[in-house]
Structures are given as structure tokens and as C-alpha cells.
Amino acid sequence: MIKVGIVGGTGYTGVELLRLLANHPSVEVQVITSRSEEGIAVADMFPNLRGHFDLCFTVPDVDRLAECDVVFFATPHGVAMSMAPDLIRRGVRVIDLGADFRIKDVSLWSQWYKLEHTCPDLVEMAVYGLPEVNRQQITDAQLIACPGCYPTATQLGFLPLLEQGLIDHRRLIADCKSGVSGAGRGASVGALLCETSESMKAYAVAGHRHLPEIRQGLSEAAGRPVGLTFVPHLTPMIRGIHSTLYATLKDPKDGLQSLFEERYKDEPFVDVMPEGSHPETRSVKGANTCRISVFRPQNDDTVVVLSVIDNLVKGAAGQAVQNMNIMFGLDEASGLGIVGLMP
Known part of the structure; x- marks a missing residue:
């Protein structure tokens, strides 16, 4: 044990x-x-x-x-x-x-x-604990830096495109929404029910602490520094992150669906949804899963990636357990075979 x-x-x-x-x-x-x-x-x-x-x-x-x-x-x-x-x-x-x-x-x-x-x-x-990128290094690590919640959803959404050099790395946009639990358990006026219910707002538009972490990971994937506009929002729900990601394709063409499916085919906790799907945060509530879908609206040069996670699980504790499993040579999914809660 x-x-x-x-x-x-x-x-x-x-x-x-x-x-x-x-x-x-x-x-x-x-x-x-x-x-x-x-x-x-x-x-x-x-x-x-x-x-x-x-x-x-x-x-x-x-x-x-x-x-x-x-x-x-x-x-x-x-x-x-x-x-x-x-x-x-x-x-x-x-x-x-x-x-x-x-x-x-x-x-x-x-x-x-x-x-x-x-x-x-x-x-x-320290090894950055995003298993979908650093699995081999995690195996031998003594110290793991578990990724943040926004960085997890955003990086997993952009990675296949940046790794293949398909998008303009200088102009990435991450429009992200988080549930209130992302603010932690400490009492604060901004997290009160009366302050958050039936309302949504952007915050930290001038700069959020997760911005340099996201840039670091995306720059490593791209092999060069990236330009990123990251705008987080607070939404009236307890758990969940929904990241809507935008980029410009260098050479607009079909094949994005197969690109994502191939990149994540062996990843136990990344689910690339069928073409045309719109992932919902409630489908990953309580589960260590990132659900992703990819679109090219109007067959134009803009690619839109939708990425959803539970901020407390794949965005925090679940990913930490996933890292532990890898570090100790266990089945990566051990203790994490949890189906999302519905409704």
C-alpha cells in the first residue's frame, strides 16, 4: 500500500x-x-x-x-x-x-x-504534471507541479493544433468560464450565492495568474513563444470549466476531427467527441475527464475548440491522483473510474 x-x-x-x-x-x-x-x-x-x-x-x-x-x-x-x-x-x-x-x-x-x-x-x-504531455517524465519524478484548472482545459484543447503547426501561434484566444468552487472554500463576498447566482462576469481581463502557466505550456508545444489572450469568467455553477478556444488556421482544410482523435486515442482521460458535438460541463462533473470537440465554422480559416473539465477533478485532485498512479507504476486509471454525475 x-x-x-x-x-x-x-x-x-x-x-x-x-x-x-x-x-x-x-x-x-x-x-x-x-x-x-x-x-x-x-x-x-x-x-x-x-x-x-x-x-x-x-x-x-x-x-x-x-x-x-x-x-x-x-x-x-x-x-x-x-x-x-x-x-x-x-x-x-x-x-x-x-x-x-x-x-x-x-x-x-x-x-x-x-x-x-x-x-x-x-x-x-519539478515535472509539470500534465500526463498527456509529460507521462514519461512523471514516472521518475520526485516532485510534481500539478497543472491549474484553466491551464489544463486550455492546453489540452490547443495542443494538437500547435504540435502540428497548423495555426497562427501568435494570435490564440482562450475564452474560459469557471464555476465558483475555483475561488476556493474561503469566505469572500464575490463567492456568495447572492453575488453569483443568475449572473455571469469576466474577471482579471488585464491579467490572470494562470496566463504565464498557459503560455509556458503552449509555447513548449509550439516550439516558440505564443501570443495568447486569456479571458476568464465566473459562472453561477459550483463545478466545471468550459474553455472556448479560437485560432486561425494557416491552411484551412478538413481533417481536424481525425487529428484530435489520433492525438488522444490512447489517453484514458481525454474524450474527443463525435463531429458536431457540444460538450457540457455537467457531463464531466465529478469525473477525471476532459471532453473536447473541434469545429471550423462556415469552413472558414477559424478553428474553434470546446474543452470541458471538472475544475476540482481533472483540473486539480483527479489529475494529482493520475500523476500518483503513474509515479508508482499503477494502472493510470486506478481510483479514477468515476462516471460523471447526471443531472
């Missing part, structure tokens, strides 16, 4: 990790931490986990976490980089669901996250 520790077990991604790991056949969760909820039983805070975990939240302790085989950080940025060095020195494998190790340019990271990075050497060794 793989001994697992979770730092930050009370946020939405933390409890989602617990939900997924509760039925994982090869995992034993030994430590779940929370400074604010120390001593409280996990099942008392999250009754859906009753009968699955007989653990209480504890204050993070490196010595106790070091007894685990792998530690997940489901924490705000800045937390993982304060503890990961000690754990890695002791041979523990680390999967960070936060942003501490995603961006390779440390000065750029500091610019967007308003913190000085305390362990840039670990940024260099």
Missing part, C-alpha cells in the same frame, strides 16, 4: 482528494493536516467521508509526513515550497496542487504571485 499524506485537507481540492482516495485500492491515507481544524475528525467536517476515514486533522509536521511515500499539497501558493525541500531530502515524493513549482521562470512567478520563491532549485527539478 502507498502511504499518503495530505497537507491542507479542508479546502475543496483537499476534500476532493479524500473522496477519490477513499476507494483507491492501493492507497492508505495516514496524515491529513489543517492548522485551523486540529483535532477535529475528518468525518465530522465532511460527513460524505463517514465510514471511509477514521482520522483527525493534525498540524503539519514534517517528521510525521516524512513517514509517507507521497505527500499531496492542497494548499495556497507559498505553502508547498516551505515544506517540500525537507520532504524531498528524506526521499518522499511530493505532488503540489498549488502553483509553487509550475512556472519555470522564478522571477516571472514572483511577479504574478507577489512572493519571493524560497527554493528555485526545486522549480528546476
Whole structure:
């Protein structure tokens, strides 16, 4: 059994990790931490986990976490980089669901996250945990930087086109909508029901923290720096991301459907839908699946890709478990064979 520790077990991604790991056949969760909820039983805070975990939240302790085989950080940025060095020195494998190790340019990271990075050497060794791109590197990694939710949906949608050099890499547009859980579990006026229900709004149009991460991944796929306009929106739903992606084809022609089908034919968690389909966020609710469809409206030179995920699963906890499975040589789908919830 793989001994697992979770730092930050009370946020939405933390409890989602617990939900997924509760039925994982090869995992034993030994430590779940929370400074604010120390001593409280996990099942008392999250009754859906009753009968699955007989653990209480504890204050993070490196010595106790070091007894685990792998530690997940489901924490705000800045937390993982304060503890990961000690754990890695002791041979523990680390999967960070936060942003501490995603961006390779440390000065750029500091610019967007308003913190000085305390362990840039670990940024260099971290593997970006998008299995559809870095599966081989994930196998031998000791530190995984799990991608963000917007970056996951956006990169998976653009990758086949950029890898084949079919689109103008200078003018990419990502128009993305997210459910309110993407803002986290902490109380804030902007996430209140009365503030979000029956309304939709764009935010961070001038610049969102996920922008440099998305650019980094797309630039690697294109083999050159890309130009990207990324506009996120907040929608009145709990879970889900819908990314509508636009690009200009260099040589407009048919074959885009087969291109996507071929690129993702062996990917267990990317579903290229039949031609003409419009994927819905509710079809991936609770599942570690990205559903994609591709269009060329009016047979013109614009390609439109629709990409949907559950931001808490394929956009966070599910992808983290997928990475763990790869790291430990398990069936990649172990513990993740969950069908989306309908309705």
C-alpha cells in the first residue's frame, strides 16, 4: 500500500482528494493536516467521508509526513515550497496542487504571485504534471507541479493544433468560464450565492495568474513563444470549466476531427467527441475527464475548440491522483473510474 499524506485537507481540492482516495485500492491515507481544524475528525467536517476515514486533522509536521511515500499539497501558493525541500531530502515524493513549482521562470512567478520563491532549485527539478504531455517524465519524478484548472482545459484543447503547426501561434484566444468552487472554500463576498447566482462576469481581463502557466505550456508545444489572450469568467455553477478556444488556421482544410482523435486515442482521460458535438460541463462533473470537440465554422480559416473539465477533478485532485498512479507504476486509471454525475 502507498502511504499518503495530505497537507491542507479542508479546502475543496483537499476534500476532493479524500473522496477519490477513499476507494483507491492501493492507497492508505495516514496524515491529513489543517492548522485551523486540529483535532477535529475528518468525518465530522465532511460527513460524505463517514465510514471511509477514521482520522483527525493534525498540524503539519514534517517528521510525521516524512513517514509517507507521497505527500499531496492542497494548499495556497507559498505553502508547498516551505515544506517540500525537507520532504524531498528524506526521499518522499511530493505532488503540489498549488502553483509553487509550475512556472519555470522564478522571477516571472514572483511577479504574478507577489512572493519571493524560497527554493528555485526545486522549480528546476519539478515535472509539470500534465500526463498527456509529460507521462514519461512523471514516472521518475520526485516532485510534481500539478497543472491549474484553466491551464489544463486550455492546453489540452490547443495542443494538437500547435504540435502540428497548423495555426497562427501568435494570435490564440482562450475564452474560459469557471464555476465558483475555483475561488476556493474561503469566505469572500464575490463567492456568495447572492453575488453569483443568475449572473455571469469576466474577471482579471488585464491579467490572470494562470496566463504565464498557459503560455509556458503552449509555447513548449509550439516550439516558440505564443501570443495568447486569456479571458476568464465566473459562472453561477459550483463545478466545471468550459474553455472556448479560437485560432486561425494557416491552411484551412478538413481533417481536424481525425487529428484530435489520433492525438488522444490512447489517453484514458481525454474524450474527443463525435463531429458536431457540444460538450457540457455537467457531463464531466465529478469525473477525471476532459471532453473536447473541434469545429471550423462556415469552413472558414477559424478553428474553434470546446474543452470541458471538472475544475476540482481533472483540473486539480483527479489529475494529482493520475500523476500518483503513474509515479508508482499503477494502472493510470486506478481510483479514477468515476462516471460523471447526471443531472
